[in-house]
Amino acid sequence: MSTKYILTNYDNKLISAKYxxxxxxxxxxxxxxxxxGDIFIGRVENVVKNINxxxxxxxxxxxGYYALSENDKHIFLNNKNNKLPNIGDKILVQVKNPPHKxxxxxxxxxxxxxxxxxxxxxxxxxxxxxxxIQNNENAKKLGTMLFSNLEDxxxxxxxxxxxxxxxxNTDLSFGFILxxxxxxxxxxxxxxxxxxxxxxxxxxxxxxxxxLFYTKVYESAPSYISDINxxxxxxxxxxxxxxxxxxxLIAKRTNIDSNKxxxxxxxxxxxxxxxxxxxxxxxxxxxxxxxxxxAYLVIEETEALTVIDVNSGKFISKKGKDKDLxxxxxxxxxxxxxxxxxxxxNISGIIIIDFINMKSExxxxxxxxxxxxxxKCDELxxxxxxxxxxxxxxxxxTKKGQTLKERMGLNKNE
Numbered sequence: 001m002s003t004k005y006i007l008t009n010y011d012n013k014l015i016s017a018k019y020x021x022x023x024x025x026x027x028x029x030x031x032x033x034x035x036x037g038d039i040f041i042g043r044v045e046n047v048v049k050n051i052n053x054x055x056x057x058x059x060x061x062x063x064g065y066y067a068l069s070e071n072d073k074h075i076f077l078n079n080k081n082n083k084l085p086n087i088g089d090k091i092l093v094q095v096k097n098p099p100h101k102x103x104x105x106x107x108x109x110x111x112x113x114x115x116x117x118x119x120x121x122x123x124x125x126x127x128x129x130x131x132x133i134q135n136n137e138n139a140k141k142l143g144t145m146l147f148s149n150l151e152d153x154x155x156x157x158x159x160x161x162x163x164x165x166x167x168x169n170t171d172l173s174f175g176f177i178l179x180x181x182x183x184x185x186x187x188x189x190x191x192x193x194x195x196x197x198x199x200x201x202x203x204x205x206x207x208x209x210x211x212l213f214y215t216k217v218y219e220s221a222p223s224y225i226s227d228i229n230x231x232x233x234x235x236x237x238x239x240x241x242x243x244x245x246x247x248x249l250i251a252k253r254t255n256i257d258s259n260k261x262x263x264x265x266x267x268x269x270x271x272x273x274x275x276x277x278x279x280x281x282x283x284x285x286x287x288x289x290x291x292x293x294x295a296y297l298v299i300e301e302t303e304a305l306t307v308i309d310v311n312s313g314k315f316i317s318k319k320g321k322d323k324d325l326x327x328x329x330x331x332x333x334x335x336x337x338x339x340x341x342x343x344x345x346n347i348s349g350i351i352i353i354d355f356i357n358m359k360s361e362x363x364x365x366x367x368x369x370x371x372x373x374x375x376k377c378d379e380l381x382x383x384x385x386x387x388x389x390x391x392x393x394x395x396x397x398t399k400k401g402q403t404l405k406e407r408m409g410l411n412k413n414e
Contacts, residue, residue, distance in 0.1 A: 003234055007224055007241035008264075008271040013408070014246070015277055016224045024280045027344050029407035030224050034098035035059070036401065037220025039111065039204055041077060043213045044089040054085050056107055058093055059214055064105035066093065071109040073122060073171055077209055080169040092208050092217070098402050101303060111174075113197050113218070116229055116255060117182035117190055118146075120197040124175035126150065132180040139183050142190050146176060149191060153198045160202055164209045174201065181229060223401075225253050232256055240264050242271040284344040284404055291315075291337055295330045295356070299341060301403065305350035308341075310334040312356060328363045331355045332370055339374045339382070346407075348380070348399035352392050368393070 004019040007030070018026035040058040047054040052068045066085070074085060075092035085091060097106035110123040127147040133139040154173050165172060176194060204217040211217060228250060231237050239256065241247050242264045250261060264271045272278060283289065289297040294314030300307045310331065318326040338353055358364055364387060371393065375382040378397070385394035401407075 001234075001236065003231060003237040004275075005224075005228060005231055005237065005239045006271065006275050006277070007239070007243060007246050008275075008277060009243060010272040010277050010281070011408075014243070015272070015281070016227065017275060017277055017280065018227070019275065024276075025340065025343060027281060027284055027404055028223065028346070028401075029404070030222055034105065034402075035062070035095040035216075036098060036223070037095065037112075037114075038216055039092065039094045039208075039218035041208055041211050041213055041215045041217065042091050042093045042107070044085045044087055044091060047085060047087060055104070056085075056091060056093055057214065058095070058105075058107065059216075062105060064093065064095065064107035065103065066107045066109075074109050075111070075122075075172070075205075075208070076168040076170050077211075079167040083169055090213065092205075094218075097399070100399075100402060100406070111201070113200055114179075114221075114226065115193045115197050117179055117185050117193050118197060119177040119179060120174055120194075120201055121177055122174050124177060125173065127176045127178060129178045130180045130182075133178070133183045136183045138185075139178055142182060142185065142187060143178050145187050146178070146190055146194060149194070150175065153194060156198065157202055157205070161205055161209070164206070168209075172205065174198075181232070221253055222249070225250065228254050228256060232260075238262060240271065280344075281404070281408070284341070285408065285410065289337060289341060291330070291333050293330050293333055295334060297334060297338060297341065299345075301347065301405070305352060306347050308338050308351065308353045310338075310353065310355045317356075324358045324360045324363055327356045327358050328360075328367065331358070331367050335367065335371050336374060339371070339378065342382070342395075342397055343378060343380075345404045346401060347403055348397045351395040351397060353395065354392055357391055364391075371395075 002021055006017045006019065008015055014030040016028045016030050017024055042056040042058040045055050045057050045063060054066050054068065055063050056066050057063050077090040077092060093107040093109060094111050095105055096108040099105055110121065113120040127143045127150060129139050129143045157172050161172065182190065207217040228239055231239070232255065238260055239250065240262045244263060247261065247263045250256060287299060289299065296311050296313045298309040298311060315330055317323050334355060342351065355367065368384060368387060371384045375384050380400055381398040383396045385396060387393050
């Protein structure tokens with residue numbers, strides 16, 4: 001499987017696109033990432049008891065939603081005699097999700113600082129191993145060895161900062177998550193990165209306790225750096241960009257081999273033209289998507305859910321006993337394209353697909369089986385729930401960032 005990761009400027013935006021065997025499987029706008037992963041000194045503006053949440057001003061122009069049901073280890077930066085946020089409190093928060101439709105940014109106290117092999121996390125108290133490598137013997141060994149050093153790493157934070165945080169009623173402890181990239185790492189690489197991440201955490205805490213409201217104490221790497229870190233452990237991949245600035249940042253922030261990273265220069269054929277970025281984005285923003293069979297999808301994004309309707313279009317179904325089978329073939333084609341469009345458009349939440357009707361229970365079960373197989377290829381957790389009595393397939397897809405339409409600056413009605 002050959003993978004190419006393209007980074008190019010198009011329409012005054014930095015676009016990333018992933019091609020697997022020359023087929024576009026991912027699109028993203030890397031500009032204006034809405035502070036995702038950045039850490040700020042926030043001010044509690046309002047506490048809303050009936051929704052068990054508060055709203056925190058973290059930037060001079062931005063407020064965020066902070067769910068108390070999901071955050072119980074707050075990092076207070078002012079003296080406290082209780083463990084709950086109150087109006088006016090100085091609090092450290094990380095931006096978890098961007099604004100979406102009518103909802104503001106989502107904030108969290110579960111600070112995470114990612115590295116190549118590890119993620120430092122306040123949400124764990126030990127060392128967890130990524131599900132993808134839980135059965136890897138080297139990963140298990142590395143996790144055990146790192147855990148034996150975890151107390152010393154935490155004690156360094158306590159020794160340096162305990163006096164500054166004495167009256168804040170704050171627990172600064174952290175753990176680690178061993179990423180899938182670590183399966184072939186050595187312990188020296190792991191402990192070196194764990195120490196580096198601990199030092200970053202200690203530094204931002206020191207800045208925070210003495211900082212002013214709305215100060216950004218940690219800036220996360222662009223999303224494409226994380227994408228490339230995931231790619232680096234594939235056998236056949238290449239990263240291509242026509243931006244010298246992006247090229248230099250990738251070389252600095254990742255361990256990519258020089259022969260896997262290429263700076264593209266050709267004034268006659270821009271990179272976005274070579275890889276049809278414009279047409280891929282245009283097609284991923286269209287309401288209708290045509291299939292080779294002559295059928296087409298109608299994709300409608302609403303506030304509550306996304307509806308995909310499979311229309312027969314120019315496809316002429318066979319008659320008689322072969323009708324179900326011909327409809328099944330079109331539905332399989334539609335299923336593949338529908339799940340591809342979910343990835344390209346970054347559509348999440350509840351999705352309903354109305355396939356062409358089939359009377360055969362066996363073929364309906366076959367369609368669900370195909371969908372579940374396709375869902376396993378998605379990088380985001382995607383669940384094929386079931387098919388209703390009306391023949392509608394219910395799907396849920398985990399949210400990650402904004403939709404492509406939102407990132408391109410288009411509202412849902414455009």
